[in-house]
Amino acid sequence: MNLVDIVFYFFAVIIVASAAVVVLSKNIMYSAFSLLFTFFGVAGIYVLLNADFIAVTQLMIYIGGILVLIIFGVMLTTKITGLEMKTGITGKAQYAIGGLSTLVLGGTLIYVFNSTSWFKSPSVPTTSTVEAIGASLLTNYLLPFEAASVLLLLAMIGAALIARRK
């Protein structure tokens, strides 16, 4: 086990533990706040994969944007902060449905993971990935790039519309 592995497991533990808090906590604010550590751990994993730009983007957009949005959203909802969350189904049915969906989802993920022939890059990028990302965005992947801007525009207009409707 070398140093990179140790760091990987360090981040993995952070991700799994904080994600468990997100799922298991009865207070929705605790869930929202512990997402920080999940996002941070994921950024760490990206760094280990030599994807520095993606890692920083993860911090910027997920922690700076989405997390703040989630916290604002939760705080906006009246009286939700003190509420204990309960679902409609209680007792054994809950565990059965939960266990079944976990099994199906987990099984699918493991199956896909094992059956895909992953592309393994022959070399690890030693310099920054930013230049490469910029160059390929503006040449090979031009159409998705421009489509992204249209998508963002639609998202902005839609969000403003929904939020404005009382």
Add this chain to the structure above:
Amino acid sequence: MLTDFGFILLYFIIGFVFVGIGILTAAVLRPSHPNPIKNSTYECGEEPMGGAWIKFNIRFYVLALIFLLFDVEVVFLLPWAVVYKQLGWFAFIEMIVFVVILLAGLAYVWAKGDLSWERPRPYIPSLRDLVVPKKD
């Protein structure tokens, strides 16, 4: 590259441990004499009215949404800026298209008033207010 990030991680840990030690030292040194009045929520000496976790203005939420979308734009602009000189006019025009589409969104939320906050409308009393209306 990984070594640099490794050092940053170590530095993070050192920084947070340092702050933690600060908190712990303070916890050992300081006195602790809590009483119910001291531990009540501060509301300028009044009894607190209701909880603080209340519903607030939805504008903050809309603002965070718009921010998120523009943040993504900034992230897309960064790799463009770094390779700009190599790619030339073509990249420039592509980026203009990208930015103009997003600016249309900004113009939309601007025109619809999502960016404008309530201005205070202070009522300035004038001399006329002081005149007591005559009783008929």
Add this chain to the structure above:
Amino acid sequence: MNEILWLLLIFGIKAIIIISFVMLCAAAFVYLERKISAVIQNRIGPNRVGPFGLLQPFADVLKLFLKEDIVPKNANRFYHSLAPIITLGVAFSVFAIIPFASYLKIGDRVIHMGIAPNINIGFLFVLAMTSVGVYGITLAGWSSNNKYSLLGGLRSAAQMISYELAMGLAVISILLMSQDLTLTGIVEAQKGLKWNIFLQPLAFIIFLTSSFAETNRSPFDLPEAEPELVGGYNTEYSGMKFGMFFLAEYANMAAASAIISLLFLGGWNFPFIYEWLGFANGSVELVLVQLLVFLAKMLFMVFFFIWTRWSIPRFRYDQLMNLGWKILLPLGLLNILVTGIILMYI
């Protein structure tokens, strides 16, 4: 194995020096703030503890250590303690990528003056850390369970995210000039007097304004507007936890001045000095001179921050939001456009 030990040793020394430097900076800036405000308001300022009151900030910190920590009954204890740790920790983290001088050469070993100044993502790291800082303040506001704190935290979060955009756009025009993301590269591109403040004056103004807003300094100190919000997000904090927010504010100011010096004031570049002195690259003398130049610029920026605070009244919240979204954001985009067109023709 020996190599790794060497790297770790050098890193440890650097980390300790930088953390003490940040703490010392925060203490010194508290003193400077009080002295300068005193001069501006025709007072004397601290003059009891030590010569010229120089030991005042240390006395303050010692006092804060001994103060009782009051946590309101309705507050969330865990998050209430976590918030100051995150805020100050993030304030420290920004210094991980700041180069204080170019590099030192001992034997064949090149020692960079910073934890990781050559990191490829450079300034992006600062933007990311600012995002995490927003989280600490929101957490403080929410966990106190106090109306003032909540409003202060919300205002602060909304203000910081609004100005982060303008800040990012200002930096993009700098990147267009330097074509390099590393902070060392950006400084090297400003050799001599090619400082970005002269080449990119608009970006400088946008960035300066945004950093005032990001550090919650006056005239953008709405989150802690005393007449309406008492102490803002730190209303319910006392003792060392309050001290942490206080130190974080000044550490952030130090980070902001350092970054402005690096991005716009040419970092350790200064016309004629280096040609005149003629020290070799990587020598100790050169690094010392560079360090002095950089610290002088940083100190000037800090002075500017303090000067502004005691000269300009606070904005109203709608004015603040208008400035961020309706003026600085379009101006930033325009600046990128103009920079792009000019760069094509030269």
